[in-house]
Amino acid sequence: MKTSVALPQSRENPVIRRNKRKWKEIWMGYLFTGPMLLGVIVFTLIPMIFSFILSFTKWSFVTGFDKIRWNGLDNFRQLFQDDVFLKSLGNNFIMLLAVPVGMAIALILGVIITNHVYAPGAFKVIYFMPQISSVVAVAVVWQVLFHPSYGPVNGFLSALGVDNPPKWLADPSYALPSVMLLMIWIDLGVSLIIYIAGIKNIPADLYEAATIDGASKFAQFRSITFPLLTPTTFFLLVTGIIGNFKSFALVKVLTEGGPANSTSVVVYDMYQTAFVDLQTGYASSMVMVLFVIVLAITGLQWLGQRYWVNY
Numbered sequence: 001m002k003t004s005v006a007l008p009q010s011r012e013n014p015v016i017r018r019n020k021r022k023w024k025e026i027w028m029g030y031l032f033t034g035p036m037l038l039g040v041i042v043f044t045l046i047p048m049i050f051s052f053i054l055s056f057t058k059w060s061f062v063t064g065f066d067k068i069r070w071n072g073l074d075n076f077r078q079l080f081q082d083d084v085f086l087k088s089l090g091n092n093f094i095m096l097l098a099v100p101v102g103m104a105i106a107l108i109l110g111v112i113i114t115n116h117v118y119a120p121g122a123f124k125v126i127y128f129m130p131q132i133s134s135v136v137a138v139a140v141v142w143q144v145l146f147h148p149s150y151g152p153v154n155g156f157l158s159a160l161g162v163d164n165p166p167k168w169l170a171d172p173s174y175a176l177p178s179v180m181l182l183m184i185w186i187d188l189g190v191s192l193i194i195y196i197a198g199i200k201n202i203p204a205d206l207y208e209a210a211t212i213d214g215a216s217k218f219a220q221f222r223s224i225t226f227p228l229l230t231p232t233t234f235f236l237l238v239t240g241i242i243g244n245f246k247s248f249a250l251v252k253v254l255t256e257g258g259p260a261n262s263t264s265v266v267v268y269d270m271y272q273t274a275f276v277d278l279q280t281g282y283a284s285s286m287v288m289v290l291f292v293i294v295l296a297i298t299g300l301q302w303l304g305q306r307y308w309v310n311y
Contacts, residue, residue, distance in 0.1 A: 128189030
């Protein structure tokens with residue numbers, strides 16, 4: 001009869017086993033996020049670094065890398081003497097007014113749709129349609145609507161007795177407000193959906209307690225809805241301002257910066273400088289100025305949110 005002898009099993013140190021598991025999880029994380037990280041590095045980080053370097057050069061991308069000439073801060077000195085760039089930058093700051101106006105309209109509509117409308121899902125789809133529509137198609141329709149001679153808008157105003165209705169996109173005084181109005185209409189759906197989601201996350205017992213205490217609907221909105229939606233408002237404000245500074249396609253299709261640069265923005269001016277005038281180094285300096293401005297505004301918003309955002 002053979003007797004089996006149990007061999008002693010080697011016990012691995014728990015610390016070593018834990019470290020192995022940790023490194024395995026790390027490598028698996030890099031495996032899954034690697035393609036996205038590679039895309040960010042290749043298409044975002046490297047171009048940003050390259051643009052920063054080119055902002056100190058006089059160069060056109062059609063001449064080749066051997067034609068790069070360093071000129072220090074000359075691009076930036078020229079930039080702040082460039083009337084077109086300063087006009088475009090001023091237009092960008094004026095267009096920022098479209099962000100809070102659109103958010104206010106979205107908040108009011110969000111409250112109405114959530115509490116006082118039958119089949120709210122249909123209204124959310126209707127308001128979100130401009131966001132998922134082609135920018136080119138939307139701009140063409142807007143051009144037809146606001147045509148100074150044959151547009152339905154001026155036709156309606158003439159029917160109401162307005163003798164000289166505005167020329168809208170053809171008038172430097174009205175072109176920028178017209179573009180802002182279209183921006184508000186396009187972005188309204190996103191703000192509306194996010195506000196409705198925020199409203200639905202507010203506990204219903206707060207409104208019940210306020211109703212029992214005799215608070216009016218406006219008092220409930222002022223004391224419950226608006227304060228509890230400040231994180232949502234902060235998110236929409238930050239993303240809206242950044243998106244506003246990135247406006248390009250709408251301006252390009254709708255007005256091409258005209259008339260008389262009244263609707264030109266920094267990104268459109270940068271496109272014109274880089275790909276039409278072929279001044280790549282000068283356009284890169286515009287990129288850096290825009291980056292610093294957006295970073296400064298976002299930083300100020302993050303510093304100021306502690307005074308009005310309720311988490």
